[in-house]
Amino acid sequence: MTAAVRLLLADDEHLIRGALAALLALEDDLVVVAEAASGPEALAMARAHEPDVAVLDLQMPGADGVKVATSLRAELPGCQVLIVTSHGRPGHLKRALAAGVRGFVPKTVSAQRLAEIIRTVHAGNRYVDPELAADAIASGDSPLTVREAEVLELAADGAPVAEIAERAALSQGTVRNYLSSAVSKLGAENRHTAVRLARERGWV
Amino acid sequence: MTAAVRLLLADDEHLIRGALAALLALEDDLVVVAEAASGPEALAMARAHEPDVAVLDLQMPGADGVKVATSLRAELPGCQVLIVTSHGRPGHLKRALAAGVRGFVPKTVSAQRLAEIIRTVHAGNRYVDPELAADAIASGDSPLTVREAEVLELAADGAPVAEIAERAALSQGTVRNYLSSAVSKLGAENRHTAVRLARERGWV
DNA sequence: GGTCCCCTCTGACATTTGTCATGCCGAGTG
DNA sequence: CACTCGGCATGACAAATGTCAGAGGGGACC
DSSP: OOOOEEEEEEOSOHHHHHHHHHHHHTSTTEEEEEEESSHHHHHHHHHHHOOSEEEEESSOSSSOHHHHHHHHHHHOTTOEEEEEESSOOHHHHHHHHHTTOOEEEETTSOHHHHHHHHHHHHTTOOEEOHHHHHHHHHHOSOOOOHHHHHHHHHTTTOOOHHHHHHHHTOOHHHHHHHHHHHHHHHTOSSHHHHHHHHHHTTOO | OOOOEEEEEEOSOHHHHHHHHHHHHTSTTEEEEEEESSHHHHHHHHHHHOOSEEEEESSOSSSOHHHHHHHHHHHOTTOEEEEEESSOOHHHHHHHHHTTOOEEEETTSOHHHHHHHHHHHHTTOOEEOHHHHHHHHHHOSOOOOHHHHHHHHHTTTOOOHHHHHHHHTOOHHHHHHHHHHHHHHHTOSSHHHHHHHHHHTTOO
């Protein structure tokens, strides 16, 4: 038999991380060599321990799973990345795949399944949860231009047009035009529902 | 030695729930007698198995932890409720305590600590995470009147005043007045940041 | 080179919000 | 009983936002 698969586990919830580590340790071909509670910590741990597979939570303090995955692919090409998440938005999946992530699963899977998927990913194959994949295909690509998305993001926390314009170094009129076109493209009634829709689809 | 503490575990994430069950099972004075993935299911399971302690996730499909706790206190007074959550907002803690919940902890605690806390709660004592408690005290009580909070909630998804007015059976002017006073009470710049602030503090 | 599409801007207009003053009613409190 | 406070409303005004037409510049693609 070959050597056990060396794992890095990153999740900011200690309870989850610990429990997961315990469960995966039951599989005798898997061994957890490092744990992390934040994005930067995950990177540091990966550099130090060079795991075969990194199991990353999508939402973590510091840097999210996708950002960590991007850095990881550059620094440790031999390390495959598997992302685990509670809220699987279509856009996240796309960004993750674009970043070279090999697996993407929701936290609703069982530990058994997760172990299998870790093996799949380690073998060099890819695995994406079928339901999330279906959502991603159904929701399609973002119809927003780069600037529209940018402005929409700045509008996300309820900032007035004047502030958005300043932060984006655009004129107020331009900002309103972008917002207007984004709103109509998304079929929303106003900028705020537009923000919500774009969020749900993972386009911002 | 007394009989083991019988537990109900409710969390919509299978991965977490399973892992948690496995870890708690390692403690020989704790036994998981039932698991649930949603609010209603948790209630049904509790009726069927009459656990000593119910460990509930705060955010679950169907009915959240606090709602389940309320029903549980009415139907099974002997069952103590412990709430576990990823996002500990001050208002949630208050509502939980008002609903008769005996324990409230973030998911950042270790399984060891959780086991201890389960014993504490089972013994009839209360336990609230110190940091969450501090937040709750610091953020104080909601300054909003019932109607202000109601209207603010209806405004939460970006609906225009006309729609809020219709749904609340109020005149548009009244809605705007409520929103205006809520915004000024919260020190926000507009209704949308007000919604965000109220959300963060758990007041909606 | 012509034709799109995106980026950027301006100006004007209608609509929606935010704010304020003011009034009436009912419940609770001194 | 008078007073206060919350709920509800109206009307009016100022400010922010949404919508539209138009216009110049720069890439990309055929």
